[in-house]
Every structure is written in C-alpha cells, then in structure tokens.
Amino acid sequence: MTVHKGAFAAHKHELYPPTPTALLPAVPLGLRAVLDLVVSGEATSRAEIARRTGLARSTVGQHVGHLLGHGLLEEIESGESVRGRPPRVLTLSPRAGTVAVADVDTSGAQVAIADLTGRMLARETVPVRIEAGPEAVLDAVAERVLALLERTGRDPRRVREVVLGLPGPVDVGRGCAVRPTGMPGWDGYPAAETLGVRFRAPARVDNDANLMALGEASRREADTPLLCLKIGAGMGAGLVTASGDIYRGADGAEGDVGHIPAADGGDSLCTCGNVGCVRAVASHRAVLRALGIPETTDDDLRHGERELAERIADSDPPAVRALREAATAIGEVAATLVLVYNPRTLVLGGPLSDLSDDLLSGVRAVVYRRALPLTTRALIITTTLPDGTAALHGGIVLALRDVFSAQGVARLLVDDGEAD
Numbered sequence: 001m002t003v004h005k006g007a008f009a010a011h012k013h014e015l016y017p018p019t020p021t022a023l024l025p026a027v028p029l030g031l032r033a034v035l036d037l038v039v040s041g042e043a044t045s046r047a048e049i050a051r052r053t054g055l056a057r058s059t060v061g062q063h064v065g066h067l068l069g070h071g072l073l074e075e076i077e078s079g080e081s082v083r084g085r086p087p088r089v090l091t092l093s094p095r096a097g098t099v100a101v102a103d104v105d106t107s108g109a110q111v112a113i114a115d116l117t118g119r120m121l122a123r124e125t126v127p128v129r130i131e132a133g134p135e136a137v138l139d140a141v142a143e144r145v146l147a148l149l150e151r152t153g154r155d156p157r158r159v160r161e162v163v164l165g166l167p168g169p170v171d172v173g174r175g176c177a178v179r180p181t182g183m184p185g186w187d188g189y190p191a192a193e194t195l196g197v198r199f200r201a202p203a204r205v206d207n208d209a210n211l212m213a214l215g216e217a218s219r220r221e222a223d224t225p226l227l228c229l230k231i232g233a234g235m236g237a238g239l240v241t242a243s244g245d246i247y248r249g250a251d252g253a254e255g256d257v258g259h260i261p262a263a264d265g266g267d268s269l270c271t272c273g274n275v276g277c278v279r280a281v282a283s284h285r286a287v288l289r290a291l292g293i294p295e296t297t298d299d300d301l302r303h304g305e306r307e308l309a310e311r312i313a314d315s316d317p318p319a320v321r322a323l324r325e326a327a328t329a330i331g332e333v334a335a336t337l338v339l340v341y342n343p344r345t346l347v348l349g350g351p352l353s354d355l356s357d358d359l360l361s362g363v364r365a366v367v368y369r370r371a372l373p374l375t376t377r378a379l380i381i382t383t384t385l386p387d388g389t390a391a392l393h394g395g396i397v398l399a400l401r402d403v404f405s406a407q408g409v410a411r412l413l414v415d416d417g418e419a420d
C-alpha cells in the first residue's frame, strides 16, 4: 500500500461540509490521471505522462496547462541540459495547499500539517485534556494548526482538509463521537463541522486506532490486513483491509475492543458500567492505577507515562509484573481478534507498547499459544514505529484520499478559480 492511493480511490464517506455536487465541475478522468502521476512522483514530464496515460501529447498539454493555471502544479527547468533547452520538470506546487491532522488523546493532542504529497511539514503537542470538552479541545487544536501554518509559511486559506482522531466510537458520516466513555460533552458534538467552518475546508472525524492502523500500514508498506491495537487510557483496535481501506462497522463502534471481558477480569469496574472488561485491567490507565501512580499531575499531563517508563527501565519488580499481567490479558484479546480477522500484521501501539519488550513478548506468547497455526504461520507481531506519529500519518493518508478523489479535485479547481 502506498501513501498516495491514487486519484481513483473510492470516496465512501461523507465529509463536512456536504459537497454541493451541482456546483462542482466535472473533472475529466485524464486530468485526474495527470495530477495523480505528478503528485505520486511516477511521472514528472509531459512526455512521460503521455507515455504512461496513453493520452495524446496535446491532451496532456491541455491538462497540464489547466493544473498550472490553477496553481496546483509548477513546471521548473531542471538545469541539466545536454544541449539546447533544459528539460522541464513538473512538480506539485507548494501553493496547492496543506492538510491538517489532530490526534486527540485523553491527556493531550498531537497536531500536524502536511503538504499534498503527504510529507509532514510540522507537528506539535497540545497539552489539553479531552475532559475539557469539545469547545476547549477543538479551539486549542485549531489555534495550534494555525500557528504551524504560519511557522511554515503555508496559506491558512489553502487548508484542503482537516482530519480529527478521537479515542472513542465515531460516527464518520455525522462527523462526531458517539457515546464515548470518559469524554464529557463529546457525544454527538459536531466536531467535523466545527473544524470545517473554522478552516473553511472539508473535515472528517475518525477513531484514533483506525488512524493509527492506516498510518502503520502506509508507513511500513506493511502486509495487510493489518490490525492495530492501541493501548492507552482505554483500548481500541483498527483494521486496515487487504485493499487498504479502514474496516468500518455499522455504527462506528468497530474496534471498541476494550470492553471485551478479560479472562481474569475479576470485578474491576469499567467506565462502561460492566465489570471485568479488558481495559479495566490491562490498559495503560489500569496498570498505573494498580501501581498507585497518578496519571497526571498539575504541571505534567504525562506524569504517569513517564514514571511507569522509569520504573520499567529500573526493572522495578511490581511494575514489571503488572506489565506482564497486562500483556497476558491483551494477548488473550489479540488472539481472539487474530482468529476473527486473520491479519497478516498485528501492531501494538500506545504508551504501554513503547515501554519495553516485555509487553510485546508477552502478547506474542499468548497469541501463538491461543490462535491457530494457520492464522499465526505468517503473522508478524510488532509495535508501532517509536515516534508516536502513526495516527497523524494515518490522518494524512485519509485526508489525501479525499483531496484527490473526484470531488476533491473538483473542489481544488473551484477554490482556485482563476479562469484559464
């Protein structure tokens, strides 16, 4: 799977604002193919585009002229001339725009901006608790995105899409969280619409584990289906199918695996009101609680994460034991998911997975013992890439699929409506 899935990627889910389709021009397939080849770097000259698309040189010239006129592409002289005119190279113009992504977690959000080739231009952490409610969190996120745009010299009027990841069930169509636990004020709050209005751009909301799965699948060129388990305050799973799409359930609650009963769940009370859910015994939050480590302090929203990491690094016996027990419980759930979905890659993410190899080896041991040999024969079990940006990368991939969809390209051409 590649980051840029191509102009012909399916566009299945609603965005905010709803596209006034009647107002968008029909975009010729050829034009989208030309744009796609240049953006993906597969072709950088008119001759190469003609060869790759089978379009007449004059047609290619027309499409390229159109895209140059709208400021989406630029054509520069490469300077490497043998004799006569130096060859000219087509690239995506920096003026073409930017996409913005926010990955909101319980005790902080990460925001990033990327150009339309998917290259991350800047990112930053915003210290805001999700409990502060949607207005406060979205305000803080939007302000930080604007600051990143300013710092990198990108035009805030050319934000092409905003993607927001939330740690709970999400209704992608309505662009909001649905009945999330531990997120007061978020249920049904029009998060996509709020960001869409703020940036005057399409916006979408997705589950953070879904974004993490998509990010891992695209950055590693990993084998799919890829299942990603995010272990944080709760526990969520995202699945990228063999065709590179996010698997979606009927109500947006797919992957809310934290409420699967743990084998030794006992009577630990879960945020959902049941007892013995796996997130109540094996999430990062549950491990901190068992060890008596406060999750946050007034001046450090990541206090718990840091202290647990220190204790594990010092081989503190109670901490190591708690982590191993969590690994066993997580492994049980993972083994079940492996039996259901038969993924080729299983990725563990979130603060627990960064701590030590104990979690990974514990989960591996249980999965190999419990799942059937056919499902584990070629299964790769690993942790997320260590920089903690998988969900941001997933958000960028998702945004670019929209931007280069038929509607997205039509929108690019309308928004930059210099007649040509």
Ligand SMILES: [Zn+2]
Pocket: 258, 259, 260, 270, 271, 272, 273, 274, 277
């Ligand atoms: Zn529960």
